[in-house]
Amino acid sequence: MQSQEKKSYIVSKPYVISKKADSFFSSIYDAFLFIGRFFKEVFQRPFEFQEIVRQCYEIGYRSLPLISLTGFITGIVFTKQSRPSLVEFGAASWLPSLVAIAILRALAPLITALISAGRVGSSIGAELGSMRVTEQIDAMEVSAVNPFKFLVVSRIVATTVTIPILMLYCALVGMLGAFLNVSQNEETNFIAFWESAFDQITFLDVWSSVIKAIVFGFTIGVVGCYKGYYASKGTEGVGKAANSSVVLSMFLIFIEEVIIVQIANSIRGY
Amino acid sequence: MQKDKSYIDTSQAVIHIRDLYKSFGDLHVLRGVDLDVFKGENVVVLGRSGTGKSVLIKIISGLLLPDTGKVVVLDREVDTLDRKQLMELRLKIGFSFQNSALYDSMSIRENLEFPLVRHVKNLSRKEVNTAVEEVLESVGLEQTINQMPSELSGGQKKRIGIARTLILKPEIMLYDEPTAGLDPITSIEINELINEVQERYHTSSIIITHDLTCAKLTGDRIAMLFDGQFLRVGTFEEVFDTDEERVRNFYDYNFTE
Numbered sequence: 001m002q003s004q005e006k007k008s009y010i011v012s013k014p015y016v017i018s019k020k021a022d023s024f025f026s027s028i029y030d031a032f033l034f035i036g037r038f039f040k041e042v043f044q045r046p047f048e049f050q051e052i053v054r055q056c057y058e059i060g061y062r063s064l065p066l067i068s069l070t071g072f073i074t075g076i077v078f079t080k081q082s083r084p085s086l087v088e089f090g091a092a093s094w095l096p097s098l099v100a101i102a103i104l105r106a107l108a109p110l111i112t113a114l115i116s117a118g119r120v121g122s123s124i125g126a127e128l129g130s131m132r133v134t135e136q137i138d139a140m141e142v143s144a145v146n147p148f149k150f151l152v153v154s155r156i157v158a159t160t161v162t163i164p165i166l167m168l169y170c171a172l173v174g175m176l177g178a179f180l181n182v183s184q185n186e187e188t189n190f191i192a193f194w195e196s197a198f199d200q201i202t203f204l205d206v207w208s209s210v211i212k213a214i215v216f217g218f219t220i221g222v223v224g225c226y227k228g229y230y231a232s233k234g235t236e237g238v239g240k241a242a243n244s245s246v247v248l249s250m251f252l253i254f255i256e257e258v259i260i261v262q263i264a265n266s267i268r269g270y
Numbered sequence: 271m272q273k274d275k276s277y278i279d280t281s282q283a284v285i286h287i288r289d290l291y292k293s294f295g296d297l298h299v300l301r302g303v304d305l306d307v308f309k310g311e312n313v314v315v316l317g318r319s320g321t322g323k324s325v326l327i328k329i330i331s332g333l334l335l336p337d338t339g340k341v342v343v344l345d346r347e348v349d350t351l352d353r354k355q356l357m358e359l360r361l362k363i364g365f366s367f368q369n370s371a372l373y374d375s376m377s378i379r380e381n382l383e384f385p386l387v388r389h390v391k392n393l394s395r396k397e398v399n400t401a402v403e404e405v406l407e408s409v410g411l412e413q414t415i416n417q418m419p420s421e422l423s424g425g426q427k428k429r430i431g432i433a434r435t436l437i438l439k440p441e442i443m444l445y446d447e448p449t450a451g452l453d454p455i456t457s458i459e460i461n462e463l464i465n466e467v468q469e470r471y472h473t474s475s476i477i478i479t480h481d482l483t484c485a486k487l488t489g490d491r492i493a494m495l496f497d498g499q500f501l502r503v504g505t506f507e508e509v510f511d512t513d514e515e516r517v518r519n520f521y522d523y524n525f526t527e
Contacts, residue, residue, distance in 0.1 A: 127375075135371040139371035142333060143360065143384070143434070144360040144361045145384070145388050146357075
């Protein structure tokens with residue numbers, strides 16, 4: 001009797017709103033369950049330290065060349081673009097402060113997050129997606145290893161830890177680019193530039209950027225892992241997992257950016 | 271060659287399945303499956319593609335939940351176990367996947383060590399190496415230890431997949447299409463390996479296949495799955511000594527092809 005009841009439920013499952021809307025809300029629900037499971041398992045033994053370190057190396061160290069190049073060029077270009085307007089108002093001496101504020105508050109977190117969403121998010125989505133469709137995740141499960149802990153928790157921890165570090169590095173390299181440009185046009189030295197640059201930087205600027213980068217890193221890790229871990233439909237599913245990891249991460253990063261800036265500004269009293 | 275069946279204990283069922291149902295949406299895959307697998311026995315589940323053979327072993331290993339029915343593995347009802355209990359049970363079950371499912375970012379050594387170092391505590395490096403070399407020797411692939419999975423042939427991957435399960439010395443082996451996609455000679459080698467595993471480790475196995483040669487060479491009993499139910503269960507001769515049209519068609523098609 002019980003079996004018949006269960007079977008009929010499966011056959012004639014009605015949609016609450018519509019097929020698409022139900023699927024949308026159920027995927028949001030699944031995503032929250034996924035995040036909940038992460039927080040439950042991240043503090044439980046055994047800790048996969050070796051895998052976390054390996055992922056930090058993959059995500060952090062291997063992103064350095066791209067972050068260096070992008071951060072450096074952004075520093076130069078932003079300084080070049082800002083100079084004419086400041087010179088026009090006779091405020092060229094404000095250039096280091098302006099660049100420092102712009103890079104630390106906005107450009108470095110955003111650039112690092114967007115590059116990481118592209119490079120790291122897609123790689124996590126594709127790797128886990130490929131492991132899912134080739135049954136490697138099932139193989140871990142049946143060998144009594146917790147694949148969520150080994151694959152998902154380690155990657156989310158690694159993105160959450162390394163992206164703030166990459167962000168600070170990006171800001172530093174961006175400032176070096178800015179110094180290069182400033183030193184070509186003004187008579188200044190390294191120490192004077194840095195003193196002037198950090199003159200207007202507050203503790204809140206640094207912390208809001210670090211917190212922003214932590215949120216971005218967590219988002220990239222969660223989205224990449226979620227899309228990859230639940231990939232289906234063979235190689236097509238792997239491609240979709242990689243692609244949607246990038247698109248969704250970037251979308252969420254922009255929304256989070258707006259929210260965090262709003263909060264930081266209200267703390268500053270603007 | 272006649273198989274030694276002396277270690278089969280028909281008084282002790284290690285897998286006991288009753289009235290098992292499983293559906294995916296409107297698709298009813300398993301519709302009242304009953305099966306007993308005895309200690310030390312190789313049972314081959316035969317059937318056409320898409321008849322739910324793989325679903326059956328995924329339910330046995332707890333990868334899928336049944337809709338209804340009873341699945342008892344080593345005296346434990348699988349769908350009532352909590353995660354910790356399921357993990358403990360899985361240590362006693364080896365699962366060889368259709369596409370081997372080797373971890374492609376790890377070398378063969380790392381693939382084999384992976385379950386071992388996580389489940390057997392306080393092993394020295396030397397003991398781990400010995401265990402890895404031992405299982406590699408049992409599948410005849412000692413020379414591949416430092417290679418990556420992408421460097422191996424299909425048959426070698428299957429062997430390594432089996433070796434990875436053997437390293438935890440399972441009591442039950444589940445083989446999902448062990449000879450699919452392999453040439454006839456490699457298929458026979460894999461069939462021989464399945465029998466060697468049974469003789470050496472005294473495992474009880476379910477072998478999912480649609481390959482009659484594999485079924486004949488490895489199965490102590492055959493269970494033919496049609497339309498979500500077992501149509502016939504018995505020795506190879508008992509199953510195919512029939513005028514039942516679907517069974518005859520399956521037999522004729524396999525050997526004609």
